[in-house]
Every structure is written in structure tokens, then in C-alpha cells.
Amino acid sequence: MAKVSINIATGSVQKEEIIVGIDLGTTNSLVAFINPEGQPQVINDTGKGVLVPSVVHFQSDGGLIVGNEAKEFLISDPQNTIFSVKRLLGRSFKDIQEHSNLFSYKIIDDDSESLVKIKAGDKYFTPIELSGMILKELKERAEHALKTLVNRAVITVPAYFNDSQRQATRDAGKLAGLDVLRIVNEPTAASLAYGIGLDPEEEKIIAVYDLGGGTFDVSILKIQNGIFEVLSTNGDTFLGGDDFDRAIVNYWIEQNQLGDRAKDSSLNQALRLKAEEAKKALTTQNIFNGFVDNIPCAITKQKFEELILSRVEQTITCCKNALKDASLNITDIQEVVMVGGSTRTPLVKQMVAAFFEKEVHDQINPDEVVALGAAIQSDILAGNRKDILLLDVTPLSLGIETMGGLMDVIIPRNAKVPAKAGRQYTTSIDGQINMKISVFQGERDLVSENRKLAEFDLKGIPAMPAGFPKVDINFRLNADGILTVEAVELRSGVKQEVEVKPTYGLTDEQVEKMLIDSIENAKDDVSRRMLIEARTEGEQMVYTVEHFLEKNSEQVSEQETEDTQKLIGNLKSALGSGDKDLIHKSIDELNEFTRPFAERLMNTAISSAMKGKAIE
Template sequence: MAKVSINLATGSLQKEEIIVGIDLGTTNSLVAFINPDKNPQVINDAGKGVLVPSVVHFGPAGEISVGNEAKEYLITDPQNTVFSVKRLLGRSYNDIENYKDFFSYKVIDDNTESLVKIKVGDTFYTPIELSALILKELKARAEHALKTPVNRAVITVPAYFNDSQRQATRDAGKLAGLDVLRIVNEPTAASLAYGIGLNPEETKTIAVYDLGGGTFDVSILQIQNGIFEVLATNGDTFLGGDDFDRAIVDYWIEKNQLNKAEVLADTSLSQQLRLKAEEAKKAFAYQSLFNEKIGEIWCTLDRSSFEELILAKVQQTIACCQNALKDAKVDQSQIDEVIMVGGSTRTALVKKMVAEFFGRPVHDEVNPDEVVALGAAIQADVLAGNRSDILLLDVTPLSLGIETMGGLMDVIIPRNSKVPTKAGRQYTTSVDGQVNMKIAVYQGERDLVKENRKLAEFNLKGIPSMPAGFPKVDINFLLNADGILKIQAIELRSGVKQEIDVKPTYGITDDQVEQMLLDSITHAKDDVSQRMVIEARTEGEQMVYTVERFLKNNSSFISESETAETLKLIGVLKNTLNGGDKDAIHKAIDELNEFTRPFAERLMDEAISTAMKGKSIG
């Protein structure tokens, strides 16, 4: 295996290897690199096009297709075709419950805050695994086009992504065989593509308006000394160019006096209309009238009617811009640059209204589909130490985190984070009445703590005795400029607190860091599958504990036959916990969950009606 030279002072890699920039999008994804002329360039592998649709299809014999080929199955085999997986990254079912009808595939509801899973056939997938398949396709295309291995990448995410969504993106990269050097905000990448923020002397406030196929967001950024600060973000995760297409289709249905329900039920016709609407929308960039036919259906539309159809949607985006400025406490006149991102910003009305709102011309010189990936490639070039004009801040060479149930490593400060930095996460107890919590701190890139380096361990004592899941323990990591890590644990309800200082890189050599990084990529697939079995087991054990407690406390509300069936399903789940088949465990959890849900609802109804009579139940 090739050795990799890492400069520990900056976390940068030496120049032997190409580092790519990846825009992992909701609708489309793409990959870019710095070409020999020192310019960022997107990769178009074997003429397949620059954009790789973010779609994964699972065939009947287990074959997997990604991108253009998978997209064709959205109509013919929707239940086995996964799209918009980015919306699910790092999300719990509770986060997306209101949008579940949007997905044609099965998103598993386990009625908890745990992360969503997607069921295809009898297999359960996480959004991380599905995103990894898209990233793997991008990696393969890059390797094929560049005729060289690609193992390192910078991946972009929306500015509003939270810690768990960012970590999920990082994990997806690792599973795809990529060392993710940095997760960069999409608006930051777009700014870099325009050269904004590369000059350390520059101080600017900019707006990045990003209108994609299915999502819209606007970010207000402040750039000082080459550091990008997100002042505010706003947007709508279900508004984009697809809505423009839908408005055109509805218009044609009405003009041709067709029955809308019948048209939508005919998947072939509705798909043809949608594609024709997309064609019309794009045609208005250079013509003012579109006039074609699908069979006997006239598809006629002029540019001014199109603009009337989409006006309300564009106004919605302007209202989001207004809210973002308000949250950022910035006035339109203080915005120095406006950058357009996303294919839907090619629409003339969009450009016109955004320019009018901000009172200045917008930047649209760089292809709006490619601008984020190009900026990610520039960031990758910076990390590779190839740009002498940019000072890289000190970064953490290895990830820092704590041990969670099942001996897993939960990363709190990812490697390559700028120093000084602070981050934290909230945890709770897993057993009723737990009064102590062991906090073990580790450094490393592997999913299991036993493969990482232990830095410290301490006990948070005196947690008030409460049911499992009630205590709220905040664990915060503060890494200062001298490389001293302060770990603080505090139980929020009682104020019980404990802290400790450690020096993470003490006694560790460059070679050891290098080896740890290489091992993490080599073993990524095994690590992730082990992690998934452990997580499924932990979830199953928690389910058994909860249901057994429920049966014990509420036996009078449940019939004998229901109790017997529940105990049988608990037995099935317990048997699967001993094996290493995560799908079997998830299936058993799912079946137990589905069977027992009506009891919980019945108990809730009983509790409400009893309370209404002025009584309380034990």
C-alpha cells in the first residue's frame, strides 16, 4: 500500500496524490479536481455527463445501479429505487415524519429518535450506506477519467447541516473508500470558486442563493482573514426546479382539458409530460415560445406565461432571503456579492428578481451546476498544500470522541478540524435508575474503540435516579490552540458536573498517525458492518427491555392472546440478537414494533379518558 506523507502541523497532504472535490447533491452529484493548468475542472467520465443523478436502484438479483441507469427505474420500479437520500442523512424518523409521503420507498418508523432506515426487499439500509454507493460511483468515475487511484476528498454539505448530518456524510465517504479531509459548507465552496475568500486581507459579506431541483437555501456569510462564518441560513427543503416543471405540466393538463388524476395515474404519460416541461423551461433561455406535441396533447407555452406560473415560487425564495438577512442582522446594502448556485438559477426571472432584491448584479459566470464541486476542488488543493498564497490554520490530526454502547466510537471532534475548536453532544442513560456514567475518551479513526487510542476515563457520579432516557448529559470537548483537550460532562437537570484535561497527541509519532489513517480506510467496510450489527443489537436490546417493562406494568390492558404473541415476538428478537445478521435483527424489531404499537395507542386513549374523568392512573 502506498505511503502517504502528512504534514502534522497543518494536516495537509503532500502533493503526490490528486484530492477531489465532491458535491453530494439531493438531485445530482458531481466530482471535480485541479487540472495540470492549476484550474478547477469537473469530471465527465466516458461521456456519461458531468452530473450523476443521486439515485440508487436495487435489482431483483441484488445488482445495484447508480446514477443515470438507476434514474430510469424511478418510474418502472419505484419501491426499489432510492432518491433524495440526502434528505435522510443524519435524520431520525421524527424529523421527516411529515414528509414520508414524498418517498416512494419504505422509510422505517421505529417511533423513536434513532436514525431512519430504508427497507428494500428484506434488506435494511441506512442513508449512510446509500450515500456511500453514490460516492463510490463518483470515485470510480474519477479514477476512470483520471487514470489514477482517488482516495482522498473534500465533500460539501448545506450550511444548515447539523453535527450528526455532517458526521453521517463523513462516514459515507469512509465507507466508499475515501479519506474525507474536510466537510465544507456548500456556500463556502461556491464563494471559493469565484475566488472570494482566497485573499486573507479581504473582508466581505456575501449572499449565496442556491436553487436546486428539489431544494432551496440561502446563506449569508461573512469572510474575514480567509475564515468563513455563516451568519444565517434560510430556505425550503421542498422547493426547487421540480416545482417549475410541475406548474407547466398542470398548465398543459388544464389547457388540453385533461383529467389530472388520470394523467398522474398513467406513469408513462406523466413522466413524458414532466420531461417535456423540463425541456420547455430550459428552452426559454434562448426562445420565447415553446410549441410541441405528445401524441394528441399540445404542449404550448410562451415565456411570459411561464414566468406567471412560477412567480409565486420565486417570491417564496425572496421571502427566505428577507428572513436570512433579518436573522443575520444585515441590510441588503451591506451585501458585497451575490452568488447563484443550482441549475434552476438559470431561469431569467430568478436572476432578475434576486438582482432586484439585493440591488446589485448577481454572479452567474461559473456554471451554477458545477460551482460547488469546483470550489470543493479548490479547498482540496488548499489542503494539499499546493497554494502558497493561503495560510492553513492548525488542525487536529486524528478524530476525538467517546465510547458509547457496544464499544463504539462516537466522534465529537472530527480530524482536520481547525484548532482551537469546541464541540459537544447530548447523551442519556440506558437503564432505569442509573446514577453513574462512565466516560471514556478515545482518539482515532476506527469505528470500534478497541482499535483506537484511549486518552482518559472518568465517572460522572451523582446523576439523580430517573427512568432510562430521562437524564440529559451534555459532553463537551474544548481543544485549545496548545493542543490541550478539556472534556466536560454535565447532567442538565441536576447540574452535576465533572471535567478533565488531556493532551491528545502526546507521545504519538507522524508514522503512527499515518498508519491509523491508512487502517481506517482499509478496514472501513468491515468496521461499518460491525458497527451496524452492534447498533442493531443495542437497538434490539433496548426494544426488548422497553416491551418487557411495558407488559409488566400494563398487563391489565392487554389480552392473554396479545401477551402470548408479544412474548413470542420477544423470543424471536432475542434469538436474532445472538447472531450477526443486522437485517434479521431489524426485521424482528420491526415486527415487534408493528404488533405492539396498537397497545401503546390504546393505553394512551385510556389514560386520556380516565384523566378527563378527573382520576389518575398508576
């Protein structure tokens, strides 16, 4: 890999290197850059189109297809074609179980708070790996179109993304071979694309209405001295243009009395794609006619608007809630920016303009506006816009060691200083009363490759079953580079804190080397991280199931116990294999087998409690 020049003062790269802006979307993704004329421009590589569908298809021979061609397999091979992966970033199964029926592929339910995994063929993937595949495709398209290496990027995320989701996005970028200079809120990027906030003298309060394929959110931003402050955000992560498509599909199913035929996943996908075509056509015409497998698919604009009215009204309710949360009135909003392909629907524009009582900004292509804004942000980071204030940023990520010697980032590299962030952790062993907190600085996935800054013990945690204590670990980094780390157990109030100087003793060259090492070793690091996480999860599963059998031996049949012990043996054997997919497969099999009788025991316990008996 070529040596890169990094400006340590700003955390940015020197001018001569192209930095791209990436909109990693739920339905489509795209990449933009600043062209030689100094204008943001989206990339259309070899005429494939600007939008890259956020779809990954796994072929039976182990091959991988991403983007336009992968979308075709949504109908022919839905189980091995992954879409809407952004919805899963940084989430556990419990977060998304209500909506799991929306996915045609298998999402692993391990009945825990751990992050979701997706099964395709015999392999198991995390949303980070899948997002990394989409980002790699965008990187390659950009390199092909621009005829130069692309190693640096600004990536956008929804304003409501939490630390875990933002870190997952950073990790995905690293896995794609990108140094992610900044994670930028999508509404901030959209505002920049319209030139709002570029003038440091400007003071405004604006609303950004973002209706994409799978998600909706509205953000109220205050812009002052070139700084964007999110006053409030509201929305629905499972409401978007996909729902408009589904409303049309349901209408056609009803009109054609399809009954059980509608359960066929291939037919369903074909109807969904035809509905998407109808929705787009109805932005400019009053009627749509088409066929899917000799099934007539007709709909008028009036009927379409009738079907989606309640959904659009839901978004307006979110706008009301966002204003209320920000303690503002409609008259306080000076600009309204429209983002997301679904805002092309005339009814949406009409209702948003009517609610905010002003014309909306929709002149820039709503699919492209976020990526264009991200490119402008990359230009600011490159130091090419002298009139924009660049705040001090952290040169390297700060985090703590978690199980298996992994680095869990709490304040990421390039975060604005001063910064404050935190995460919640718990114990992994029953009755654990102490927790060692080790603080590290660096970009590698394993703490052994990073720089240790401090270590202290949180003592006196009340003895509870594993997973019950809730320990908040908070990082506060002040403008002088002093980091304060605080750990507090929420149930008991037990607290401990330490102060460290994270950048002490590091030269610019050492920081640069740490950054380059992290990108060059990203693939190996992620592979090791995935294996360690799988082993940790497997060991936890063995511990939990053995404990369960011991506690409930009288209520589990001999055959069930024997079969469970056999599956535990398989998992223990897999743990020593070094094969991540085999470990996940063994966890999945053990989990699936034990769930029915675990549920049976729970139901018995609940019914006993209903009769006034105590639960053991």
C-alpha cells in the same frame, strides 16, 4: 493499498497525489480536480455527463446501479430506487415524518429518535451506506477519467448541516474508500470558485443563494484574512426545483382531469420527469409541448412563472430573515453568488437581483460551482497555493464511546484548531444515575481499535425513565492541543469535566498508520458498526415492549400478548444471528404489530385525561 504521504502539520497529503473536490448533492453529485494548468475542472467520465444523479437502484438479483442508469428505474421500480438520500443524512424519522410521502421507497418508522433506515427488497440500509455508494461511483469515475488512484477528497455540505450530518458525510466518504480531508460549507466552496476570499487582504460580506433540486438555503458570509465566517444561514430543506416540477405536474393533472389515475406511481414519475424537461426548456423558450401516455403536457413560460411565484417569494423571505439574523442591511452585501441548477430559472435570477439591488454572479455553471470550489480547497490543503493561510488542524478525530463499544466522533480529523463541538446523549436504562464518559482518539468505528485518552463518571443524574435525562457532552480543543471534555445533565445541572492532551506521545508515523488502517478497514468497520447498532436497537426494543406488556397487561388481549411474545422471541433469536437485515426485519415486524394497540392505549389515556381523569 498504496502507502500515502500525509503532512501531519496541515493534515493534508503531499503534492504528488490528486485530491478531488466532491459536491454530494440531493439531486445530482459531481467531482472536480485541479488540472495540470492549475485550474479547477469538473470530471466527465466516458461522456456520461458531468452530473451523476444521486440515485441508487437495487436490482432483484442483488445487483446495484448508481447514477444515470439508476434514474431510469424511478418509473419502473420506484420502491427499490432510492433518491434524495442527502435529506435523510444524520436525521431521525421524527425529523422527516412530515415529508415521508415525498419518498417512493420505504423509510422505517421505529417511533424513536434513532437515525432513519431505508428498506429495499429484504435489506435495510442507512443513509450513510447509500451516500457511500454514490461517493464510490464518483471515486471510480474520477479514477477512470484521471487514470490514477483517488484516495483523498474534500466533500461539501450545506452550511446548516449539524455535527451529526457532517459526521455522517465523513463516514460515507470513508465507506467509499476516501480519506475525507475536510468537510467544507457549500457557500464557502462557491465563493472560492469565483475567486472571492482567495486574497488574504480582502474583506467582504457576501450572500450565497443556493437553490438546488430538493433544498434551498441562503448564507451570509464574512470573509476576512482568508477565513470564511458564516454570519447566518436560512432556508428550507424541502424547497427546491423539485417543487417547480411538482407545480407543473399538478397543473397538468388538473388540466387533464386525471383524478385517481394521478395516484399511479409510475405515471407520477413519468409526469415528473416530463415536468423537469418543461422547466429546463422554459429557461430559453416561451412555450413547451409534450405527451406522457397520450396525456397532453403543455405549458407557457408565463403560466410556469405564475405557478412558482409563491415558492420563489418564500426564498426571498428566507433572504430577509438571513439578513435580519446577521443584523445587516441589503446595502451591507457586496456580492451575491448563485448556486444550484434551479437558479437558471429567469424568474429566480430577476427576483434575487431585485431584492439585493445588484447584479448576481452567475457566470460559472451553477451546477458545477460548488464542486469547482471544493477542488480549489483541495489544492489549498495540498499546499499548492502558498498565498493562502492554512490554519492548524486536528490530526486525528476525537470522540466518546457509545453503546456497543462504538466511537462517536465529536471533533473530526482536520477540524481547524481551536475547535469546539458537542452532542447530546441520554440514558438507556430506567433509573440510571451514573454515566461513564470514555474519551478516545482515532479513525476506527470501534473504540477498541482507537487510543483511549481519558475516562470519568458523571454522577448524580436524577433517577428518570430511560431517554429522559439530557446529557450535553462538549469538547473544547485549544491552540496548544489541550482538550477539555465537559459533561452536564441539563435538567439537574450536574456537571463534570476533565482535561487531556490528545496528541501526547504519538509520532507522525503512528498517526499516518492509524489513518491508513481506518481506510483499509472501512468496509469491515462499517459492517460491524451497523450490526452493533442493530443489536443495540433490537435489545432496546425488546426491553421497551416487554416493559409495555408488563405495565398494560389488563388492557392488551390474550391474543395480542401471545402474538407479541412470539415476535419478541423472533427478535431475540435474530439478535444472536449476526444478520443485520434479519434484526431490522424483526424490529420492523414487532414495531408494526404493536403500534396499533399502543396507539389505542394512548388514545384511551388521552380521552380519560380530557374527562378530568389522571393518566397513570
